Amino acid sequence: MSFFRDLPKIFKKREITFIESYKESDDAYTFLFEKEKDVTWIAGQHGLFRIMHTKIKNPLKPFSVASAPSENVIRLTMGIGKEPSEYKKAMLELKPGMKIYLSGPVGGFHxxxxxxxxxxxxxxxxxxxxxxxxxxESEGKLNGQPVHLLYLDSKKSYLYKDELDAMANHPSIQVTYLSSREDLHQEIDKVSAIHKNDGKYYVAGPQSMVKSISEYLQNKQISKRNIKKDAFFGY
Ligand SMILES: Cc1cc2nc3c(=O)[nH]c(=O)nc-3n(C[C@H](O)[C@H](O)[C@H](O)COP(=O)(O)OP(=O)(O)OC[C@H]3O[C@@H](n4cnc5c(N)ncnc54)[C@H](O)[C@@H]3O)c2cc1C
Known part of the structure; x- marks a missing residue:
């Protein structure tokens, strides 16, 4: 059970050092932190990140680690609009060398x-x-199990597009960019008709989207146990 495996990691709080941030799209920023040798995670997991340089009301929030454990950095990408929350304002204030706390990374989404x-x-x-x-990619497994990425973004910003396109050159990796829920449903229909319950379905995004796509998959006779969810509450 990942909960029991994760317990000691949740209680262990460590400081990580900020390197830099940059704008990834109109409403998303990427933040890079140094990765000490003993920090590790399973690709897909999230950490709990606590602001320490200033006092704010909700200093602790979960974020998926967008870098792979094999990369030498902890990468976060956050949605930040025109009116950032206190937390995100504090993230944008970080200067190289400043620190935040990390607990984890943890979770069963991998x-x-x-x-x-x-x-x-x-x-x-x-x-x-x-x-x-x-x-x-780093394990040389892009030619292994079939992977279909269905990426819905109504604003068509498509974060990391260049990297994703490069990975899609491998025959077993397919990336489909979508901008409407109807198109996403159509693609799910196609892919689920191919893989049925031999496949695993991983859904990540705003809570409402994760819930409705999970229901849609179940209506397509995909068993609950083959659907793994990462619901980003707060959106
Ligand atoms: C497992 C997991 C993984 C996640 N991974 C990611 C991830 O990779 N990237 C990511 O971005 N999020 C991720 N999230 C969601 C993240 O934890 C936050 O909930 C989310 O980013 C919203 O944070 P916020 O500070 O903008 O939200 P809130 O504080 O809830 O604010 C919501 C919105 O209210 C408005 N608002 C709030 N405070 C103010 C203020 N003082 N002034 C003006 N407007 C205000 C802003 O428009 C803000 O966007 C994840 C969540 C989970 C559970």
Whole structure:
């Protein structure tokens, strides 16, 4: 059970050092932190990140680690609009060398086996999938299990597009960019007709999107146990 495996990691709080941040799209920023040798995670997991340089009301929030454990950095990408929350303002204030606390990373959202994987991202929900695909790449496994990434973004911003396109050059990796829920449903119909319950379906994004896509999959006779969810509450 990942809960019991994760307990000691949740209680262990460590400081991580900020390197830099940059704008990833109109409403998303990426933040890079140094990765000490003993910090590790399974691609797809999330950490709990606590602001320490200033006092704010809710200093602790969960974020998926968008980098793979094989990369030498902790990468977060956050949706930040025109009116950022206190937390996100504090993130934008970080200067190189400043620190925040990290607990984890933890969680059961990661590839579970070598069966065909259907990754379904809603907007900012692409973050755990970047990590998962980068890890497959670094392990030389991009030619292994079939992986379909269905990436829905109504604003067509498509974070990490260049990297995803490069990975899609491998025959077993398919990336489909979508901008409407109807198109996403159509693609799910196609992919689920191919893989049925031999595949695993990973859904990440805003809570409402994860819930409705999970229900849609179940209506397509995909068993609950083959659907793994990463619901980003707060969107
Ligand atoms: C497992 C997991 C993984 C996640 N991974 C990611 C990830 O990779 N990337 C990501 O971005 N999120 C991720 N999230 C969601 C994340 O934890 C936050 O809930 C989310 O980013 C919203 O944070 P916020 O500070 O903007 O939200 P809130 O504080 O809830 O604010 C919501 C909105 O209210 C408005 N608002 C709030 N405070 C103010 C203020 N003082 N002034 C003006 N407007 C205000 C803003 O428009 C803000 O966007 C994840 C969540 C989970 C559970």
């Amino acid at each position: 590839l579970h086996d070598n069966s065909p994987a259907v990754l379904i991202a809603g907007g900012i929900g692409i973050t755990p999938f970047r990590s998962i695909l980068k890890q497959l």
